Amino acid sequence: MKNFEYFNATRLVFGRGEENRIGELILPKLVENKTVLVVYGGGSVKRSGLLDRVITSLEKNNLKVVEFGGAQANPTMEHVRLGIQLAREENVALVLAVGGGSVIDTAKAIAMGVPYEGDAWDFFACGVMPKTALPVACVLTLPAAGSEQSIRVVISHQGRKLGAGCGVVRPYLSVINPELFFTLPEKQIRAGVIDMMSHIMERYFTQTEGVDFVSGQAEAALRSIMKNGLLVKENPQDYDAWSQIGLAGSFAHNGFYGLGHVEDWACHAMEHELSAWDESITHGEGLAVVTPSWMKHVWKENPARFVRFAKEVMGVDLEGDTEAIVLEGIRRLEQFFINMGAPITLQQLKAEKAPVAMLAERVTAKGPIGNFKKLYASDVLQIYQLAL
Amino acid sequence: MKNFEYFNATRLVFGRGEENRIGELILPKLVENKTVLVVYGGGSVKRSGLLDRVITSLEKNNLKVVEFGGAQANPTMEHVRLGIQLAREENVALVLAVGGGSVIDTAKAIAMGVPYEGDAWDFFACGVMPKTALPVACVLTLPAAGSEQSIRVVISHQGRKLGAGCGVVRPYLSVINPELFFTLPEKQIRAGVIDMMSHIMERYFTQTEGVDFVSGQAEAALRSIMKNGLLVKENPQDYDAWSQIGLAGSFAHNGFYGLGHVEDWACHAMEHELSAWDESITHGEGLAVVTPSWMKHVWKENPARFVRFAKEVMGVDLEGDTEAIVLEGIRRLEQFFINMGAPITLQQLKAEKAPVAMLAERVTAKGPIGNFKKLYASDVLQIYQLAL
Numbered sequence: 001m002k003n004f005e006y007f008n009a010t011r012l013v014f015g016r017g018e019e020n021r022i023g024e025l026i027l028p029k030l031v032e033n034k035t036v037l038v039v040y041g042g043g044s045v046k047r048s049g050l051l052d053r054v055i056t057s058l059e060k061n062n063l064k065v066v067e068f069g070g071a072q073a074n075p076t077m078e079h080v081r082l083g084i085q086l087a088r089e090e091n092v093a094l095v096l097a098v099g100g101g102s103v104i105d106t107a108k109a110i111a112m113g114v115p116y117e118g119d120a121w122d123f124f125a126c127g128v129m130p131k132t133a134l135p136v137a138c139v140l141t142l143p144a145a146g147s148e149q150s151i152r153v154v155i156s157h158q159g160r161k162l163g164a165g166c167g168v169v170r171p172y173l174s175v176i177n178p179e180l181f182f183t184l185p186e187k188q189i190r191a192g193v194i195d196m197m198s199h200i201m202e203r204y205f206t207q208t209e210g211v212d213f214v215s216g217q218a219e220a221a222l223r224s225i226m227k228n229g230l231l232v233k234e235n236p237q238d239y240d241a242w243s244q245i246g247l248a249g250s251f252a253h254n255g256f257y258g259l260g261h262v263e264d265w266a267c268h269a270m271e272h273e274l275s276a277w278d279e280s281i282t283h284g285e286g287l288a289v290v291t292p293s294w295m296k297h298v299w300k301e302n303p304a305r306f307v308r309f310a311k312e313v314m315g316v317d318l319e320g321d322t323e324a325i326v327l328e329g330i331r332r333l334e335q336f337f338i339n340m341g342a343p344i345t346l347q348q349l350k351a352e353k354a355p356v357a358m359l360a361e362r363v364t365a366k367g368p369i370g371n372f373k374k375l376y377a378s379d380v381l382q383i384y385q386l387a388l
Numbered sequence: 389m390k391n392f393e394y395f396n397a398t399r400l401v402f403g404r405g406e407e408n409r410i411g412e413l414i415l416p417k418l419v420e421n422k423t424v425l426v427v428y429g430g431g432s433v434k435r436s437g438l439l440d441r442v443i444t445s446l447e448k449n450n451l452k453v454v455e456f457g458g459a460q461a462n463p464t465m466e467h468v469r470l471g472i473q474l475a476r477e478e479n480v481a482l483v484l485a486v487g488g489g490s491v492i493d494t495a496k497a498i499a500m501g502v503p504y505e506g507d508a509w510d511f512f513a514c515g516v517m518p519k520t521a522l523p524v525a526c527v528l529t530l531p532a533a534g535s536e537q538s539i540r541v542v543i544s545h546q547g548r549k550l551g552a553g554c555g556v557v558r559p560y561l562s563v564i565n566p567e568l569f570f571t572l573p574e575k576q577i578r579a580g581v582i583d584m585m586s587h588i589m590e591r592y593f594t595q596t597e598g599v600d601f602v603s604g605q606a607e608a609a610l611r612s613i614m615k616n617g618l619l620v621k622e623n624p625q626d627y628d629a630w631s632q633i634g635l636a637g638s639f640a641h642n643g644f645y646g647l648g649h650v651e652d653w654a655c656h657a658m659e660h661e662l663s664a665w666d667e668s669i670t671h672g673e674g675l676a677v678v679t680p681s682w683m684k685h686v687w688k689e690n691p692a693r694f695v696r697f698a699k700e701v702m703g704v705d706l707e708g709d710t711e712a713i714v715l716e717g718i719r720r721l722e723q724f725f726i727n728m729g730a731p732i733t734l735q736q737l738k739a740e741k742a743p744v745a746m747l748a749e750r751v752t753a754k755g756p757i758g759n760f761k762k763l764y765a766s767d768v769l770q771i772y773q774l775a776l
Binding site for chain 2: 001004005013014016018217219223240259
């Protein structure tokens with residue numbers, strides 16, 4: 001195990017009805033300036049009445065509300081800049097995201113951008129680290145990205161989809177009420193489930209030795225996500241099953257499953273190129289396509305890790321031939337994705353015409369990606385082609 | 389699952405040599421007043437050179453050191469009061485514990501007591517909640533109590549051993565270097581391993597439904613602790629195995645494994661009475677004695693929970709007869725304790741003369757204990773007698 005530092009600074013407030021006291025929950029953070037920028041996406045939080053309930057709670061606590069709707073999947077820099085401008089004009093003290101990962105990432109990018117003198121795209125394109133940010137709080141409506149506990153932000157701009165990350169933008173408070181997930185469409189359910197699994201697998205597939213405890217935690221989390229993912233697909237009103245998904249998804253990306261690991265993140269990078277190329281591609285579905293191909297390409301770098309995955313996560317009980325065990329593990333993962341209704345090929349993703357050679361060059365422009373196996377453009381191209 | 393709030397405020401710094409930069413790590417907390425009370429136990433941290441290295445690091449960062457040694461297993465109120473007096477006289481700004489759970493609990497009790505007008509025993513005997521406390525940091529030398537990440541403090545006084553707990557005393561920073569565990573005697577190794585297992589089991593055995601994700605995490609943690617516990621007993625210089633134990637022990641008691649649960653804590657209460665009666669009894673060994681008897685007494689309250697424990701934690705692969713599966717799970721837990729060299733009866737603990745009827749009355753003086761099954765004095769007496 002590598003030496004590490006870990007600090008999980010998000011206060012999690014979990015359970016039925018908790019969003020109705022969001023005003024009371026954030027009040028202690030707002031001593032003098034009581035203006036809150038409420039960031040949300042399309043109409044669903046309006047139609048469901050959630051936005052009204054949140055605003056009622058804020059106003060009941062004498063907070064001033066500034067609304068900023070219109071955040072979209074794969075949030076864009078243009079939209080973030082509008083939010084920064086509004087937040088500055090209104091002298092906002094705190095950014096409250098009401099939504100899923102895209103809304104939260106929009107809120108985080110605004111929170112970083114407000115006190116920054118330059119253009120906020122610097123954080124993504126130039127590796128500038130934010131020194132400070134407005135505090136961010138969340139009411140989660142979609143368990144997937146784990147952004148409600150993470151230090152990461154992903155923004156799209158000019159055909160690129162880039163991430164930044166810094167402790168100052170980690171939400172200090174997140175409310176998760178599994179009831180808010182009851183109305184999610186099936187596509188978002190499966191994309192969310194696959195995204196959170198990927199956050200764990202990007203860390204689990206490591207060459208770092210001596211990480212048995214965290215590996216066991218990751219395996220148990222993946223099993224619970226798969227079991228409960230099928231349950232919520234079957235019955236989207238299953239509170240108990242959503243509770244497991246909501247909790248797992250939130251911990252999946254807060255750093256716990258990577259403690260002391262060299263992490264990988266090649267699948268996320270390859271998927272980000274795909275959904276930057278065609279922003280109608282949903283991140284979680286893109287991951288379902290690239291991940292099994294990545295596995296087939298890299299497993300020989302550490303067969304023991306993939307045997308452990310096959311046995312402990314996918315329940316393969318074969319003995320003997322390593323390759324057969326590993327490939328059966330990957331096949332069962334693909335089968336799970338299929339059972340969730342996800343695509344597992346570029347064709348099923350309607351991305352068979354993606355310019356994969358160009359995307360492979362682009363994703364490796366700054367050097368090889370991944371750590372389980374360092375992937376050069378030729379590796380990435382092979383992985384995309386395996387996924388056709 | 390119950391609604392819950394979770395905030396894990398401890399910054400964990402983990403790995404080889406990290407204790408040598410403790411001065412640098414705590415420096416940002418000490419803006420004006422730079423006086424640190426260094427709390428430790430007996431001579432072992434002196435003999436090993438650890439205390440010297442810690443003090444060197446503090447002094448190199450221009451911090452003023454006030455030493456307070458002599459903390460003992462089952463720390464006493466008398467000793468805590470001396471520490472409070474010293475900390476006040478020296479106008480201490482931060483309390484640094486260098487040791488295991490008893491040292492950390494001594495440090496926490498001092499940190500609570502310094503700003504409190506009354507006597508610090510009020511926190512334990514009268515349920516007074518501390519409003520504030522000096523910041524506490526830790527360099528851990530014994531993975532067991534999990535006190536380095538927990539809000540709990542246990543202090544002995546006048547034949548009672550009582551706990552208090554409040555977020556203000558949760559250490560804000562803890563350093564864990566598994567190398568510091570290489571010289572632990574076998575008795576402390578087994579007591580530590582059993583104590584951390586108990587912290588998980590006190591939460592795992594719940595009547596709360598809908599907690600599959602956390603249950604899976606708990607089961608995986610228990611399996612990893614048992615596997616690596618045997619490895620460190622065999623070879624106390626096994627860094628990788630100690631890393632798993634160190635990490636598991638620290639997370640075991642930070643609240644993660646109880647998220648959304650009604651927790652139990654009857655075994656801890658019954659053990660505390662034993663080691664308050666005879667303070668030569670080591671907490672972890674006392675737990676090895678009371679836990680299997682508790683299980684035999686309560687399992688019928690929720691057989692499914694005990695079947696899951698037998699299968700998922702103890703690897704029982706019987707089918708059919710519930711009682712046989714449950715009892716085989718308990719037998720295997722006892723066998724693990726035996727393999728670690730622990731006592732599993734009051735006689736082996738040299739406590740066969742314990743006044744169990746009186747202890748059973750005492751532990752239930754304020755009402756029944758436990759939540760998996762509410763235990764009255766007659767239940768506790770039966771459990772002690774089962775353990776004879």
